Amino acid sequence: TFEHGIRPLMQASAQATCSPIVEYLAALRRLNRELSPGSQVAGSLRYYLGSPALAQLWLRPQDRSFLFEIYEHVHADLEGCLRLLDKRWNSATSALRANSYLW
Numbered sequence: 005t006f007e008h009g010i011r012p013l014m015q016a017s018a019q020a021t022c023s024p025i026v027e028y029l030a031a032l033r034r035l036n037r038e039l040s041p042g043s044q045v046a047g048s049l050r051y052y053l054g055s056p057a058l059a060q061l062w063l064r065p066q067d068r069s070f071l072f073e074i075y076e077h078v079h080a081d082l083e084g085c086l087r088l089l090d091k092r093w094n095s096a097t098s099a100l101r102a103n104s105y106l107w
Contacts, residue, residue, distance in 0.1 A: 006049075006052075010032075010049065010052060013025070013029065014029065014032075014049070017029045028053070028058070031053060031058070031061055031062075032049070032051075032052070032053050035051055035053060035057070035061070035089070036049055036050055036051050039051055039088065056071050056082060056085070056086065057085065057086075057089055059071075059097075060086060060089050060096075060097055061089065063096050063097070067096065068096055068097070068098070069096065069097045069098070070097075070098050070100060071086075071097060071098070071099045071100065072100050072102055072103070072104035072107065073099065073100075073101060074101065074102065074103045076101060079099060079101040082099050083099045086099060
């Protein structure tokens with residue numbers, strides 16, 4: 005949950021020395037600033053970066069990614085979130101409604 009996961013991590017971030025954690029928190033803050041420009045509370049979190057979002061943010065220009073989701077409603081949410089992250093997401097990322105084990 006937010007209360008037991010990301011909130012303590014954000015609160016401890018001032019002392020964080022582990023590079024991946026520092027990079028993750030910087031990406032999380034940057035995303036929230038970009039997606040919530042009118043936010044009244046500085047540093048507030050509205051969006052959480054899960055694995056698909058992290059993969060999308062850290063793709064190199066030459067990379068492509070394929071994300072699989074078998075359930076229609078979850079696939080639609082995944083596509084919507086990817087579009088929110090990057091208006092040109094479909095140039096580098098394909099969200100497929102398929103069973104990845106059979107692909």
